[in-house]
Amino acid sequence: MSIPTGMSRRHFMKHMAGASAMVAPAMMMGNAIRANAADLTSRGKSCIMLWMGGGPSTMDIWDLKPGANTGGPFRPISTSGDLQICEHMPKTAKIMKNLSVVRSMSTREADHGRGRYYMHTGYVPNPNIEHPGYGSVVAHELFDQRPYLEIPPFVSVGGGSVGPGFLGMSWAPFTVSSNGQVRNLKMAGMSEGTLGKRLEMLKLVENGFINQRRGPAAEDHAKILNKTVNLMTSEQMKAFRVTEEPEAMKEMYGTNGFGQGCLLARRLVEAGVPFIEVDLGGWDNHANIFNTLSDNKLPVMDQAMSALVTDLEQRGLLQDTTIVWMGEFSRTPRINGNTGRDHWARSWSTVVGGGGINGGIAVGETSADGTRVETEPYSAEDMMATVCRAMGMSLETTFTSKNGRPMKIANGGKVIKELIA
Amino acid sequence: MATFSRFGLAICLTVSWVSFSSAARPSDDYGIPQVAEINEQISVVWKDYGISPAPEAQDFEWVRRVYLDIIGRVPSVAELEEFQRDRGKDRKKNLVEKLLNDSAFTEEYARNWTTIWTNVLIGRNGGLDNNSQVSREGMQKYLRDSFARNKPYDQLVREVITSEGANAPGMPNFNGAVNFYMDKLAEDGVQATAKTAQIFLGVQVQCTQCHNHPFNSWKQDKFWELNAFFRQTRAQRDRGMEANNAMGMAMSLKNVDFRGESGNPSQAEIYYELRNGLIEVAYPTFIDGTNVNPNGMVSQVNRREELSKFVTDSKEMQEAIVNRIWGHFFGNGFTKPIDDMGPHNRASHPELLTYLGEEFRGASFNIKELIKWITLSQAYGLSSKITKGNEVDDPTIGESPKFSHFYLRQMDAEQLYESLIVATQAHKTRADYAEQERMKSMWMQQFTIAFGTDEGDEATTFNGTIPQALMMFNGDLIKEATSVKPGSFIATLAANGDDGKEAIRHLYMATVARRPTKNEMQAAGILVASHKGNTAAALQDVFWALLNSNEFILNH
Structure with a gap:
């Protein structure tokens, strides 16, 4: 692939480091020099978030209300855990001992943009500050623990994630499509020697501009250049080559975007990437919801999700990999005139499992028609706190936004105790 | 009513000219009352917050800005030189009017x-x-x-x-x-x-x-x-x-x-x-x-x-469009986001917003007039260099914008595309308009992410992250722009003879609208020497480096 021929990566990075020694610290090309000790045995915790863009109807998937006038046509089935789920999720039912459903989510953001932001950050949108999402927070916290990692610590498969906010562009998601193809990775018709010379020239211009105090955008640009050089020359990029998986493995996950995205996520966990978000959109079912779910959305999700958990478990990775499944909100218990359900945030479900999480249980309850949470309600903050705790991160961690305001990780959410293993 | 406030303003400005020479001078408003009013209202807020504005941007920086913001690309070397030849005090106004009204720029x-x-x-x-x-x-x-x-x-x-x-x-x-x-x-x-x-x-x-x-x-x-x-x-x-x-x-x-x-x-x-x-x-x-x-x-x-x-x-329409256009030129509107206005999201300069809305209506909604008022304002002409006196003015940390220095922002993908075409003189052999737009659309596709909702929400990866940097490093567009094959921009430049110094100056002007520093010229000289007489190869390296720099991709 893109590794310069005739020049070892180490040599190459040294070349770059030498070049940067004479300039401002903001432009440290080759800051992954520390990368030599690829101690993969110390691979730490990871998190895979399965993001359901559009707002999936959780009372048709995880918290069924058979017989209620809001209940819809689906039947519940028993699982390997201590709870029932939808009949159109038979494969996932078999691995539910590893996953738990939080049935008492209750939030207030029922607009797509606002809900996506809130569920990703634990903060409601505020025009004056941009908060970092899960992926950026986890990457920021765990990056130092993996000196061997040369590829981005936060990968978004299929896009749709929330960015780094005040943590800065260098913690932004690295967005790839589900086939793992990274565009423009191949060095275009230049030798490594040429790249080295060009980078030295570039560095002069780049740092000259930064040194004139042009603000954070100029510095962020340099940081991204560094990361890009690291990545272009890294052997670890082979983790993205999901197409090289055996056919049987691809089929186990499902030969569709989401299935292959989940398979890619497993490869990235193996490579030590601490946070991967995989997107499955198309849940905004204002009309014709039941056919869409049973014929299209649920089979795709069921296959990929169950394959992911099974595969991680068989590889001994599940105990260190926390899995989160959620959308920006859910859908109205009431079925509308178009056989659809509209936006609803007051009572709904999310799913967590894997590393650090007690599997196989349902936390909380909703009323018989699904319109109310009848136990302690949980929020985006609580979900985030639970996931951070499961990954071994301290909830006392405080970020300082650029204006000096301290911000607690997970916005001070409380850990959902039943879930912590 | 707008007329009265303009009149009142003129007096006010005269006074400030006498007392503080660094505040908006009458000569800064080109006799345009709306420009004077913008200058006044923006500087009032500076005073309230004890902010001193950045110095004026260098001429070429400002020229680069107006080209990018008004016609969507960086200026060519010839265009920069043409501006330099105009030594009159109205040269900025002349350029803005040319970009807006000269038929050569209509397309x-x-x-x-x-x-x-x-x-x-x-x-x-x-x-x-x-x-x-x-x-x-x-x-x-x-x-x-x-x-x-x-x-x-x-x-x-x-x-x-x-x-x-x-x-x-x-x-x-x-x-x-x-x-x-x-x-x-x-x-x-x-x-x-x-x-x-x-x-x-x-x-x-x-x-x-x-x-x-x-x-x-x-x-x-x-x-x-x-x-x-x-x-x-x-x-x-x-x-x-x-x-x-x-x-x-x-x-x-x-x-x-x-x-x-x-x-x-x-x-x-x-x-x-x-x-x-x-x-x-x-x-x-x-x-x-x-x-x-x-x-x-x-x-x-x-x-x-x-x-x-x-x-x-409606008043809403005139203020919504003023806010949008202002946001385009300043990188920050009076509200954030620009299209969520109302009592729950207070504007940074509410009176100025109201004033400009009324003036825009008064000018029969002539968009070019509004652009002229904004681009000729003192605030738009300030340097993006942050100084002690204005470092508190940072909208990225949640402060409401004070416009006391120019806010850096990245070019849009479309601006990059058009800029490369002009910088490499490729516009002289372009296909017809519809075909050009189709090619640009196809190229743009690689950056788009859809969110999977019924509202068609979307985002772009041309946002300063790694995929963009990879495209700038290795993408076809850059490969094409920096090509050295016969007849290409670089090959033509290299063929002009001399020791390459003039060509390097040209590359700097074409990309970052300035001359190389002594250090940069020295480094470029080393490159030329290392290629043993292959000037084109050396120019290619320099051009590639410039295109990949923050100074190029950031509108500053």
Whole structure:
């Protein structure tokens, strides 16, 4: 692939480091020099978030209300855990001992943009500050623990994630499509020697501009250049080559975007990437919801999700990999005139499992028609706190936004105790 | 009223000229009262906050800005030199007027604003899916004609809101303006309602479709009262005309009689559902509470026409457009986001916003006038260098913008594309307009991410992250621009002889609009030497480095 021929990566990075020694610290090309000790045995915790863009109807998937006038046509089935789920999720039912459903989510953001932001950050949108999402927070916290990692610590498969906010562009998601193809990775018709010379020239211009105090955008640009050089020359990029998986493995996950995205996520966990978000959109079912779910959305999700958990478990990775499944909100218990359900945030479900999480249980309850949470309600903050705790991160961690305001990780959410293993 | 305030202002400025020489001087406003008023109101806030503005930007930096912001690309070397030759005190005004009014720039001006407005109206993805109801080409053609003729903004809004006709060029009754609503009519026109309010009125109402807005005063009834204006609107497929819309469907937008949901056209009402399942009735009523005759027969009441009158007469429209254009030129609007205005989201300079809205209306919604006032203001001409006196002015940390230094921002992908074409002189051999736009669209596709919602939310990876950096390092566009094959830009430059120094200066001017520093010239000299006489190869390295720099990609 893109590794310069005739020049070892180490040599190459040294070349770059030498070049940067004479300039401002903001432009440290080759800051992954520390990368030599690829101690993969110390691979730490990871998190895979399965993001359901559009707002999936959780009372048709995880918290069924058979017989209620809001209940819809689906039947519940028993699982390997201590709870029932939808009949159109038979494969996932078999691995539910590893996953738990939080049935008492209750939030207030029922607009797509606002809900996506809130569920990703634990903060409601505020025009004056941009908060970092899960992926950026986890990457920021765990990056130092993996000196061997040369590829981005936060990968978004299929896009749709929330960015780094005040943590800065260098913690932004690295967005790839589900086939793992990274565009423009191949060095275009230049030798490594040429790249080295060009980078030295570039560095002069780049740092000259930064040194004139042009603000954070100029510095962020340099940081991204560094990361890009690291990545272009890294052997670890082979983790993205999901197409090289055996056919049987691809089929186990499902030969569709989401299935292959989940398979890619497993490869990235193996490579030590601490946070991967995989997107499955198309849940905004204002009309014709039941056919869409049973014929299209649920089979795709069921296959990929169950394959992911099974595969991680068989590889001994599940105990260190926390899995989160959620959308920006859910859908109205009431079925509308178009056989659809509209936006609803007051009572709904999310799913967590894997590393650090007690599997196989349902936390909380909703009323018989699904319109109310009848136990302690949980929020985006609580979900985030639970996931951070499961990954071994301290909830006392405080970020300082650029204006000096301290911000607690997970916005001070409380850990959902039943879930912590 | 606007006239009086202008008069008052002139006096005020004279006084400040006497007392503080560094404040906005009369000579800085080119005798344009709106420029003077902007300068005054912006500097009042500086005083309130004890901020001292950055020094004036260097001439070429400013020239680069106006080219990028007004016509969507960096200036060529010849254009920079031409500016330098104008030594008069009105040289900035002359340049702005040239970019706005000289017929040599009409095409590029129209292209830039067409790009911007196409993305606003139908998104970066609009019309690019197979079987799309939208004709991107049709939308672009309408906008391009509108901006080339400098159509007054209120007319443009009226034409879009009331549009009827076919979506793709070449169809009988073609009217590209219909493409705005073409794919927004599903589910009783919920998207048409929300986007009309957001784009033209600067109010976000999409949540009030289902419930009262949690943060502003919008109630659910207002949403559906606005929605009622769209119930005469129908999108119809024109079978047999598909050939006209290469990527999508041939469609027409029509007005048809709306008989009301209970079949009484003289009281053609709609119903909507409250969260508790109760059903409410709504009639067409504008956001200020004014209603129209509820008759649903088009011959009696054309509802979208009525709506367009309300919109274009409203204070909301004039302030929404001023905020949008201001945000375009300054990288920050008076509110953030620019299209969510109202008491819940206070503007940074409310009086200036009101003033500019009124002046823009007073100038018959002439967009070029508004652009002139903004680009000739003192604030727009400030350096992006942050100094001790203005480092507190940082909107990225949640401070409301004070405009005391120019805020860096990245070029859009489209600006990069056009800039490379001009920087490498490729525009001299370009294909026809439609073909150019198609090629650009295809290239743009690699950056677009769709979010999987019915609202067509999307984002771009051309946002300063790694995929963009990889494209700048290795992508075809850069490979092409830096090519050394015979006849290429670099090859031609290299063939001019000498020791390459002149060519290197040229590359610096063409990309970052300045001369190389001594250090840079020295480093470039080493490169030239290392290539042992192959000047083209050395120039290629320098050009590549410049294109990949922060100084190039950031509008500063």
